[in-house]
Amino acid sequence: TIKIINQNEAPTRIAIADSAIIENNLVGDTVGVLSSVDVDAGDTHSYSLVSGVGATDNSSFTISGTALKAGQIYDYETKTTYSIRVRTTDAGGLMYDTVLAIKIINQNEAPTRITIADSAISENNLVGDTVGILSSVDVDAGDTHSYSLESGIGATDNSNFTISGTALKASISFDYETKTTYSIRVRTTDAGGLTYDTVLLIKIINQNEAPTQIKIADSAIIENNLVGDTVGVLSSIDVDAGDTHTYSLVSGVGATDNSNFTISGTALKAVQIYDYETKSTYSIRVRTTDAGGLTYDTVLAIKIINQNEAPTQVSLNKISIYENLPIGEIIGNFTSKDPDFDDTHYYSLIDSIGSTDNSSFFISNNLLKSATIFNYELKDNYTIRVRSTDKGGLFKDTVFNIFIIDVNDAPVVLAKGGTFVAGAIDNPLTIEETVEKPNAGVTIYYCNLDGSNCTSTPPTLPSTPGEYVWCIRAYLSPDAINSTYCVYDTVKILSPESILDIQKTIDTVQQLNNGSYLVKFNIILVNNSNNRIDNFQLQDNLASTFTSFSNFNVSISTTSTNLKLNQLFDGVNIIDMLNSGSILQVNHADTISLSVMIDKSIPPGNYYNAAQVKAKINYGLMTLFSNDPISNPSAKFRQKTKFTIKNREIFIPEGFSPNHDGINDKFVIKCPPNFTISIHIYNRWGSIVYKNEDYKNDWDGVGVSNFMGDTLAQGTYFYSISILDDFGKLSKYIGPITIKY
Numbered sequence: 214t215i216k217i218i219n220q221n222e223a224p225t226r227i228a229i230a231d232s233a234i235i236e237n238n239l240v241g242d243t244v245g246v247l248s249s250v251d252v253d254a255g256d257t258h259s260y261s262l263v264s265g266v267g268a269t270d271n272s273s274f275t276i277s278g279t280a281l282k283a284g285q286i287y288d289y290e291t292k293t294t295y296s297i298r299v300r301t302t303d304a305g306g307l308m309y310d311t312v313l314a315i316k317i318i319n320q321n322e323a324p325t326r327i328t329i330a331d332s333a334i335s336e337n338n339l340v341g342d343t344v345g346i347l348s349s350v351d352v353d354a355g356d357t358h359s360y361s362l363e364s365g366i367g368a369t370d371n372s373n374f375t376i377s378g379t380a381l382k383a384s385i386s387f388d389y390e391t392k393t394t395y396s397i398r399v400r401t402t403d404a405g406g407l408t409y410d411t412v413l414l415i416k417i418i419n420q421n422e423a424p425t426q427i428k429i430a431d432s433a434i435i436e437n438n439l440v441g442d443t444v445g446v447l448s449s450i451d452v453d454a455g456d457t458h459t460y461s462l463v464s465g466v467g468a469t470d471n472s473n474f475t476i477s478g479t480a481l482k483a484v485q486i487y488d489y490e491t492k493s494t495y496s497i498r499v500r501t502t503d504a505g506g507l508t509y510d511t512v513l514a515i516k517i518i519n520q521n522e523a524p525t526q527v528s529l530n531k532i533s534i535y536e537n538l539p540i541g542e543i544i545g546n547f548t549s550k551d552p553d554f555d556d557t558h559y560y561s562l563i564d565s566i567g568s569t570d571n572s573s574f575f576i577s578n579n580l581l582k583s584a585t586i587f588n589y590e591l592k593d594n595y596t597i598r599v600r601s602t603d604k605g606g607l608f609k610d611t612v613f614n615i616f617i618i619d620v621n622d623a624p625v626v627l628a629k630g631g632t633f634v635a636g637a638i639d640n641p642l643t644i645e646e647t648v649e650k651p652n653a654g655v656t657i658y659y660c661n662l663d664g665s666n667c668t669s670t671p672p673t674l675p676s677t678p679g680e681y682v683w684c685i686r687a688y689l690s691p692d693a694i695n696s697t698y699c700v701y702d703t704v705k706i707l708s709p710e711s712i713l714d715i716q717k718t719i720d721t722v723q724q725l726n727n728g729s730y731l732v733k734f735n736i737i738l739v740n741n742s743n744n745r746i747d748n749f750q751l752q753d754n755l756a757s758t759f760t761s762f763s764n765f766n767v768s769i770s771t772t773s774t775n776l777k778l779n780q781l782f783d784g785v786n787i788i789d790m791l792n793s794g795s796i797l798q799v800n801h802a803d804t805i806s807l808s809v810m811i812d813k814s815i816p817p818g819n820y821y822n823a824a825q826v827k828a829k830i831n832y833g834l835m836t837l838f839s840n841d842p843i844s845n846p847s848a849k850f851r852q853k854t855k856f857t858i859k860n861r862e863i864f865i866p867e868g869f870s871p872n873h874d875g876i877n878d879k880f881v882i883k884c885p886p887n888f889t890i891s892i893h894i895y896n897r898w899g900s901i902v903y904k905n906e907d908y909k910n911d912w913d914g915v916g917v918s919n920f921m922g923d924t925l926a927q928g929t930y931f932y933s934i935s936i937l938d939d940f941g942k943l944s945k946y947i948g949p950i951t952i953k954y
Contacts, residue, residue: 223307224258226250227299229281233316236289244274244281244315249301256303267312268298274315281315289319290352323407324358326350327399329381333416336389344374344381344415349401358401367412368398374415381415389419390452421505424458426450429481433516436489444474444481444515449501458501467512468498474515481515489519490552521605524558526550529581529599533616536589539701544574544581544615549601556603563600567612570595574615581615586700589619632705634712634833635678660684662701678708709837713746713797714739715826717839717854720806728813728887728939732856736790736805736824736839738776740797747796749828755784755809758822766810773803784809790824811858813939821853863888863936863944868951871914871924880912880950884936891935894950902930914952927954 231245249258260279262271274297275282281299295315302308331345349358360379362371374397375382381399395415402408431445449458460479462471474497475484481499495515502508531545549558560579562571573585574597581599595615602608633641658667664684675681685700720733736753740746759765767784777792790805797803824839838851845852864883871878882890892912894903902916902925916923934946 221305224249224251224309227311235318263300270295321405324349324351324409327411335418363400370395423507424449424451424509427511435518463500470495522552523607524549524551524609527601527611568598658686715839730811734807739802751790753824823853889937893933
């Protein structure tokens with residue numbers, strides 16, 4: 214038998230269970246399992262990647278045992294087939310090499326990006342206009358995609374857009390000035406259902422738009438302006454922020470008054486002087502043109518503001534009056550010519566050139582009336598100056614001549630009347646009238662107002678303030694008494710204080726440290742009249758107040774520049790307090806401060822004093838004593854000024870509370886400031902706990918001697934107090950005192 218000895222033979226082939234792998238694998242994933250075809254049944258094999266023909270992609274794989282494993286993540290779109298050279302080695306070391314082609318299997322992948330051909334649209338578009346065309350970036354070449362708007366981050370403005378196929382469309386008309394950028398969230402879905410979302414920003418492109426309105430800062434100008442004055446500044450409302458505009462006057466509806474204005478830059482200016490009374494409103498047509506040439510026209514109404522203008526003429530419809538007519542007779546009616554057609558006017562008599570006879574007339578409700586009874590034989594022509602003042606305060610003055618018309622005269626009473634001050638030294642005793650033309654054989658009768666109870670005896674001048682009126686009749690024969698008319702004569706009696714008042718008040722009454730008293734008065738002189746008073750004397754006889762005591766000194770002062778003080782005034786002698794040159798201004802008050810230093814020996818009690826003023830005024834020579842307005846507000850009944858010198862009282866308190874709360878902390882003895890106090894304080898056992906020979910009201914409960922520095926305990930103590938007054942009199946006081954904390 215011949216035996217065939219087995220000889221190891223090399224493998225003849227390498228097989229792989231799977232030669233393909235799906236893309237996007239994990240590194241280490243098994244591609245396939247290697248096996249060998251070998252005639253030596255039961256032989257074992259190991260595998261390795263070796264260089265040589267076909268080993269191009271060996272680096273992209275590894276072998277673990279019989280498993281061919283991925284050495285990277287494969288991408289079908291990058292490479293679809295890899296070539297490797299694999300070696301199988303049997304147990305006897307024989308080997309076989311082969312080249313394997315490893316295929317990458319394509320897998321559907323999601324899109325990775327969405328693009329839009331145009332991501333901007335011009336404002337003022339139409340609804341449905343295309344914004345841009347959508348497209349997708351997808352590694353799967355040839356894949357198809359659909360698009361939709363999705364909720365999520367960035368989807369703020371989805372509602373303003375729609376998608377039709379690949380077209381992003383507008384669902385509103387956009388306005389750049391309202392919003393410049395919109396955010397939408399778009400999804401692309403491929404044929405395999407994979408998706409990708411992205412946020413797109415859609416920009417709105419600004420488009421030049423025409424202005425929509427013209428405004429003027431002020432559409433009115435005051436009449437009587439200057440040519441070239443600015444009426445107002447023009448501005449435009451334009452949705453294009455920052456746009457610039459020019460302005461012009463253009464023809465068209467509303468351009469009626471364009472020729473009356475001009476425009477310089479943005480300023481509408483006047484080319485004439487406007488007059489409200491001629492025309493109050495002007496119509497112009499203005500155009501604004503923006504930087505892009507778009508325009509807007511509007512009609513503006515320019516108002517002329519009425520300016521108050523002075524009257525130009527004053528007229529009096531009648532300029533004559535008959536003589537002998539009573540006071541208050543109407544002479545004529547005033548009217549004014551005024552550019553302000555609806556203005557009202559007030560008429561007054563003015564002191565200036567041509568006002569010589571103003572006092573003979575008065576004006577009431579635009580009517581010129583007589584203020585006297587005119588006598589043609591005495592004067593036949595009067596000159597007055599009248600002012601017409603409009604409601605804005607502007608005026609026109611005019612001089613008028615008023616003519617007196619002569620009439621056949623009966624006996625004429627020259628009513629004397631007059632104004633007097635009650636109690637004036639130089640007042641007449643009676644009111645006696647005179648007559649003129651004729652004056653021989655004429656009797657004057659004084660009657661009641663109704664003409665009754667006539668008597669030829671002149672009435673006595675009244676002494677009580679008031680206004681007194683008589684009917685005066687003059688006639689040649691008593692038989693004619695009932696046929697003559699009354700001439701009314703008025704006498705005014707003024708109270709002195711209505712012309713000049715003097716008041717005297719107490720300022721202070723103070724005891725000084727040396728025991729003397731300082732009394733301060735205020736003397737107030739009041740001119741209540743409408744005339745300056747410059748002939749007057751002021752006196753104050755203080756000696757009459759201190760009849761039993763004349764040891765005093767006085768001083769006077771004032772802040773008034775109207776009064777000239779006489780520093781020789783001493784209050785004892787009858788000396789004027791003021792020097793010549795002192796004046797009292799109209800409706801004005803001046804004050805003099807009078808200080809009186811009185812010796813300490815003056816007895817306590819009430820004292821009364823009054824100053825007096827003597828004045829020569831238009832209505833007489835008057836004397837008036839001062840009144841104290843504080844105690845007597847009615848100046849009609851004069852009352853002297855009262856001041857009180859009090860007793861020099863001593864008060865010792867029953868206790869105090871030195872607890873440092875700021876209230877009653879010290880033992881205070883009340884007495885005149887120039888008194889000397891000696892104080893000794895004892896406890897219940899008779900020991901001195903505090904003493905001071907010149908006490909100044911400063912004990913706060915702290916002891917002395919054996920109690921030095923100690924705060925005394927709460928309780929009852931006893932005082933022995935000696936007080937020496939400023940006359941050398943010593944008084945002693947003993948009593949209990951309570952300390953309480």
